[in-house]
Amino acid sequence: MRVRAMTDADVRAAVRLHVDVLPMEFLTRFGERFLRTYYRAWLAVPGGLALVAEDDGRVVGALLGATGPAEHTRAMVRRDGWRLARDIGLALVRDWPLARDLLVTRARRYAGGLYRLARRRSAAAPAAPAGPVVGEVTHVLVDAAQQGHGIGRALVAEAIAQARAAGDEQLVLVTPPDLAAQHFYDRLGWRRDGEITSRSGEVFLRYRYDVR
Numbered sequence: 001m002r003v004r005a006m007t008d009a010d011v012r013a014a015v016r017l018h019v020d021v022l023p024m025e026f027l028t029r030f031g032e033r034f035l036r037t038y039y040r041a042w043l044a045v046p047g048g049l050a051l052v053a054e055d056d057g058r059v060v061g062a063l064l065g066a067t068g069p070a071e072h073t074r075a076m077v078r079r080d081g082w083r084l085a086r087d088i089g090l091a092l093v094r095d096w097p098l099a100r101d102l103l104v105t106r107a108r109r110y111a112g113g114l115y116r117l118a119r120r121r122s123a124a125a126p127a128a129p130a131g132p133v134v135g136e137v138t139h140v141l142v143d144a145a146q147q148g149h150g151i152g153r154a155l156v157a158e159a160i161a162q163a164r165a166a167g168d169e170q171l172v173l174v175t176p177p178d179l180a181a182q183h184f185y186d187r188l189g190w191r192r193d194g195e196i197t198s199r200s201g202e203v204f205l206r207y208r209y210d211v212r
């Protein structure tokens with residue numbers, strides 16, 4: 001097994017893995033077409049952490065994150081925002097319960113983001129806040145049949161090394177309290193850093209790791 005940078009050629013396999021191991025995640029509900037656009041957008045702009053674990057030519061693990069999350073998200077939305085919105089729209093037409101959930105929990109936030117983006121298109125990016133340089137890990141995925149063999153640990157170790165090389169001082173992540181992943185991050189030495197409630201009302205555990 002080796003960990004390497006994810007490329008466009010890995011996206012299909014990484015998205016399959018995403019759907020298989022995180023079927024309950026909100027992003028997954030938008031379907032594989034949306035997720036492929038999302039992963040390609042992730043890879044296309046600088047500042048992303050995107051890794052796969054490959055075993056015998058097969059993708060058995062994947063990690064997404066960013067060394068500068070705010071800039072990475074801005075660049076991604078600027079480049080592919082309308083493609084992402086199109087794929088979300090297509091998913092909503094097919095899935096009315098999803099449309100209702102989106103409307104109830106996230107519509108205001110997403111619309112606000114697109115509005116701010118449109119206004120800021122020509123403006124300079126806002127100044128970075130003072131404080132440590134903080135990167136983020138958003139997804140760690142390991143094939144169900146291969147879990148428990150150190151693949152997740154190897155992916156996170158490489159993400160930490162890349163974040164360090166990029167100048168991050170800390171990495172953060174959030175995970176739902178009902179996922180066993182919290183024990184994984186505990187074992188890897190991440191520090192619990194309270195809970196946060198998203199604007200959609202979901203509670204997440206926050207973890208922090210000192211990269212330096």
Ligand SMILES: CC(C)(COP(=O)(O)OP(=O)(O)OC[C@H]1O[C@@H](n2cnc3c(N)ncnc32)[C@H](O)[C@@H]1OP(=O)(O)O)[C@@H](O)C(=O)NCCC(=O)NCCS
Pocket residue numbers: 021022138139140141142143146147148149150151152153154175179180181183184185187188
């Ligand atoms: C969480 C996940 C990424 C862990 O990957 P993995 O390859 O199975 O983990 P590893 O084998 O590298 O385990 C590393 C350490 O964490 C521990 N660990 C991993 N999963 C654990 C669990 N569910 N409960 C308790 N400990 C766990 C392992 O025992 C190991 O500790 P050790 O080396 O001291 O024995 C994987 O189980 C997964 O993909 N889960 C589904 C998706 C998910 O929840 N992702 C995280 C949120 S995005």
